[in-house]
Amino acid sequence: MSNTLTKDHLRQLRNHIEIIPLIADVLEIIFKTHDGRFRFMCPLCRDFDTAVNTDTNLARCFRCKRNFNPIDMTMAVKRYSFVQAVRFLEPILHHVVAHAKNRNRICAKHDRRQA
Numbered sequence: 292m293s294n295t296l297t298k299d300h301l302r303q304l305r306n307h308i309e310i311i312p313l314i315a316d317v318l319e320i321i322f323k324t325h326d327g328r329f330r331f332m333c334p335l336c337r338d339f340d341t342a343v344n345t346d347t348n349l350a351r352c353f354r355c356k357r358n359f360n361p362i363d364m365t366m367a368v369k370r371y372s373f374v375q376a377v378r379f380l381e382p383i384l385h386h387v388v389a390h391a392k393n394r395n396r397i398c399a400k401h402d403r404r405q406a
């Protein structure tokens with residue numbers, strides 16, 4: 292088994308790639324914001340009877356009665372296999388992690404100044 296398909300790595304892909312930017316900016320799925328709720332066009336049934344849960348980082352289609360994590364969503368939209376979806380998401384995860392590390396460094400510097 293390849294190193295990139297470890298449970299931990301897959302968990303990172305599911306949890307650290309935020310579902311809304313993934314839908315809106317990366318996969319460019321049609322979406323609308325209605326009454327402050329983000330709704331996307333379900334890649335399976337093309338309906339907008341959908342919602343996202345930013346706590347669990349899952350998107351849901353009420354018509355299909357399906358939850359999509361970032362990997363599921365990528366597979367459905369791009370018609371990728373599981374492994375292809377993981378490969379597609381990896382550079383995005385690296386970007387997110389690099390960004391977070393940078394932010395932590397800045398915070399650490401700031402704390403030292405205050406001490």
Ligand SMILES: [Zn+2]
Nearest residue numbers: 333336352355
């Ligand atoms: Zn659907």
